[in-house]
Structure formats: C-alpha cells, structure tokens
Amino acid sequence: MNLSEIAYRRVVVKLGTSVLTSGSLKLDKAHLVELARQMACLMEAGVEVVLCTSGAIAAGKEHLGYPVLPDTMANKQMLAAVGQSQLILAWSKLFSIYDLNVGQLLLTGADLQDRERYLNARDSLNALLANGIIPIINENDAVATTEIKVGDNDNLSARAALLCDADLLILLTDQKGLFDADPRNNPNAKLITEVVNIDDSLRKLAGGSVSGLGTGGMSTKLEAADAARRAGVDVVIASGHHHDVIQKVVCSAAIGTHFTALENPLESRKQWILVGSTVSGTVILDLGAITAVTNKGKSLLPTGVIDIKGEFERGDTVELTDTAGKVFAKGICRYSAKDLCLIAGKHSDSIESELGYDYGAVVVHRNDMVVL
Numbered sequence: 011m012n013l014s015e016i017a018y019r020r021v022v023v024k025l026g027t028s029v030l031t032s033g034s035l036k037l038d039k040a041h042l043v044e045l046a047r048q049m050a051c052l053m054e055a056g057v058e059v060v061l062c063t064s065g066a067i068a069a070g071k072e073h074l075g076y077p078v079l080p081d082t083m084a085n086k087q088m089l090a091a092v093g094q095s096q097l098i099l100a101w102s103k104l105f106s107i108y109d110l111n112v113g114q115l116l117l118t119g120a121d122l123q124d125r126e127r128y129l130n131a132r133d134s135l136n137a138l139l140a141n142g143i144i145p146i147i148n149e150n151d152a153v154a155t156t157e158i159k160v161g162d163n164d165n166l167s168a169r170a171a172l173l174c175d176a177d178l179l180i181l182l183t184d185q186k187g188l189f190d191a192d193p194r195n196n197p198n199a200k201l202i203t204e205v206v207n208i209d210d211s212l213r214k215l216a217g218g219s220v221s222g223l224g225t226g227g228m229s230t231k232l233e234a235a236d237a238a239r240r241a242g243v244d245v246v247i248a249s250g251h252h253h254d255v256i257q258k259v260v261c262s263a264a265i266g267t268h269f270t271a272l273e274n275p276l277e278s279r280k281q282w283i284l285v286g287s288t289v290s291g292t293v294i295l296d297l298g299a300i301t302a303v304t305n306k307g308k309s310l311l312p313t314g315v316i317d318i319k320g321e322f323e324r325g326d327t328v329e330l331t332d333t334a335g336k337v338f339a340k341g342i343c344r345y346s347a348k349d350l351c352l353i354a355g356k357h358s359d360s361i362e363s364e365l366g367y368d369y370g371a372v373v374v375h376r377n378d379m380v381v382l
C-alpha cells in the first residue's frame with residue numbers, strides 16, 4: 011500500500027472484542043501485534059491515532075482462568091478491573107516496540123454528560139495527541155453501573171471521535187461491514203458498501219450481538235456512525251481481520267461500509283447535546299409545534315407542549331416526541347418537569363403568573379436543540 015494516499019489526519023480506531031479475541035475466549039495476541047503494527051505505521055506517516063479498545067472483560071476472564079461466577083454487576087466490575095490492566099499492559103508493550111507511548115483514558119457516560127467534564131476529557135485527549143502519545147480509551151467498567159454507562163464501545167468511540175475532532179472513525183468487527191441482514195443468520199446477506207441516509211429502514215437491518223462476545227452488535231455501530239457523521243466525521247465499518255485494514259481504510263480503499271460525513275456538521279455544543287448528554291425526560295408535542303421545530307427551525311414554546319414524562323430539572327436534556335413516542339429532537343430544557351406541567355399548553359405571556367417567575371418565553375431554544 012502507498013501511504014502517500016493518506017486521506018485523513020486524525021483517526022479513531024475502535025476494536026471490538028470479536029476482533030481482539032478472533033472469536034475465541036482469549037485475547038489473540040498475535041493479531042494484536044498485527045493491529046499495533048498498522049497503527050504504528052500510520053503514526054510514523056503523520057496520522058494521529060486514538061485507540062478505543064474493548065476486551066477488558068474477556069481479558070479478565072482469561073487472566074483468572076475462566077472462573078464460574080454469578081452474573082452480577084460486581085463480578086463484571088471485578089473482571090473488568092483485572093482485565094483492563096492486562097489489556098493496557100498488552101497494548102503498552104506492543105506500541106513500545108515502535109517507541110510509542112500510550113496514555114489510558116477510562117471514561118463513563120457520566121464523565122461526558124456534564125459539559126465541563128466533557129471539555130476536561132477533551133483537553134486530556136488533545137494533550138496526549140499533541141505529545142505524540144496514543145490515547146487508549148475504554149469504558150471505566152470497573153466502577154461504572156448501568157445508570158452512568160455509555161454501555162457500548164461503538165457509541166463511546168463516536169464520542170471520542172467528537173471529543174478529539176477526528177476526521178475518521180473506523181469500527182472494526184468480525185464482519186466485513188453492515189449487511190442487509192445479519193450474515194450469521196442469513197447466508198445470502200449482502201454487504202452494503204455505501205450508506206447515504208441512516209433511516210428507520212436501515213436501522214431495522216442492523217441487529218444485536220449474538221456471539222456472546224460483543225455488546226450491541228450492528229445496531230450500536232449504526233448509532234455511532236450516525237452521531238459521528240452528523241459531527242463531520244467519516245465512518246467505516248470493516249473486518250478487523252482484513253489484511254492491513256486500518257492502513258487501507260485511512261487511504262480511502264473501498265473496504266467495508268462507508269458513511270460519509272454530513273457537509274454541514276453540527277457545532278461543538280450541539281454535538282455534545284446529541285451524544286454527550288443523557289436524556290432525563292420526554293416532552294410530548296402537538297403537531298403544530300412539531301412542524302415549527304422540525305421544518306421551520308423554531309424554538310419550542312410552552313403552548314405546543316401536550317405532556318411531560320420523567321423527572322427533569324431546568325438545564326437537563328430532554329427528548330421531544332410526538333404522541334406516538336417517535337423522537338424527533340433532543341435539547342436542553344429551560345424549565346423543570348414540575349414547572350413545565352404547570353405551563354404546558356399555555357401562552358408564554360402567562361408563564362410568570364402561573365409560576366411566579368419566568369425563565370423566558372422558550373421551553374427549548376433552537377440553539378440548544380438537535381433535530382434528528
């Protein structure tokens with residue numbers, strides 16, 4: 011391959027457990043050597059690489075000799091705590107062959123939810139890159155509980171790509187890309203080489219993980235691809251076992267499934283609303299408000315609110331839905347759920363008389379909203 015064809019300057023490479031174990035129950039060290047070589051070669055050629063690696067729980071099971079344990083959160087945390095240190099040790103040793111240092115960033119959803127913590131994580135990631143160090147990211151499974159987790163490394167890697175302003179996200183897995191059906195169940199499934207629109211019909215094609223190794227399957231990869239391309243990042247889903255896959259994808263080879271970045275990416279704050287912040291509640295809108303928000307670029311006023319679900323505070327992120335539950339936007343709410351119940355369906359002029367105070371006429375401002 012000719013590295014003079016390099017098309018990207020900053021790349022996030024996400025390696026699923028399925029790739030790291032080659033479908034077995036332990037880390038496939040020989041394959042890790044191969045993957046590290048490809049990433050080191052790109053670094054040498056001036057491409058900045060961020061590695062988002064799964065495999066902590068698999069490595070923990072291997073290191074402890076596959077103990078038979080009750081399936082509790084504490085046991086998963088224990089396996090991740092043991093396995094993460096083995097995983098980072100393996101990567102650190104492999105990159106040291108190329109005189110490359112690594113820096114470990116263990117994140118949870120909670121670290122990215124709060125805008126200030128999000129910006130701190132961004133500074134740390136950028137500082138590693140600025141010093142030629144490979145950031146190695148995983149979810150902090152040893153302390154994370156379901157409530158505070160991102161939950162899967164596909165979405166975590168998309169958030170990492172946004173954090174460091176990458177121009178390419180490569181999701182490597184055990185399939186050649188996204189197929190029109192799960193190839194494990196359907197031998198006639200066809201590879202989709204180019205995705206232009208991510209819509210409900212495409213989402214229906216992407217199933218979960220059935221191997222028992224991975225988390226989320228293709229459906230979380232599609233979520234990740236959607237978030238990344240909205241932020242201006244190209245995405246490729248490909249097989250982690252394709253020869254020289256990382257280098258070839260960085261040189262724009264036609265491998266796997268390609269998602270081209272949208273031409274008008276979301277600004278940084280809206281990227282955070284889309285992928286960083288956690289949804290605390292739901293605001294249900296009438297048809298007039300849905301049209302105003304989705305087609306006319308308007309802010310949401312209380313008069314268009316029909317109902318509210320969940321307990322949220324002023325400043326929390328909410329989903330905006332229709333009465334059937336279809337989510338069409340996400341945004342930061344300027345009123346708490348309690349206040350919104352009192353002003354729902356009312357004219358903005360009456361907010362002060364209803365509440366005794368007023369945070370402005372708007373419930374979700376269009377600058378704080380991402381239409382999906």
Ligand SMILES: Nc1ncnc2c1ncn2[C@@H]1O[C@H](COP(=O)(O)OP(=O)(O)O)[C@@H](O)[C@H]1O
Nearest residue numbers: 026027028183189191192217219224225227228
């Ligand atoms: N439409 C699809 N195309 C390809 N793979 C699919 C599809 N739907 C579901 N899958 C499943 O997604 C799996 C890959 O995801 P996952 O198991 O989470 O692996 P990883 O550890 O790489 O994240 C594949 O093994 C496959 O069974």
Ligand SMILES: N[C@@H](CCC(=O)OP(=O)(O)O)C(=O)O
Nearest residue numbers: 027064065066067162163225
């Ligand atoms: N954080 C977990 C992996 C979670 C995950 O998304 O796994 P995968 O679907 O294999 O990328 C671990 O290190 O075991």
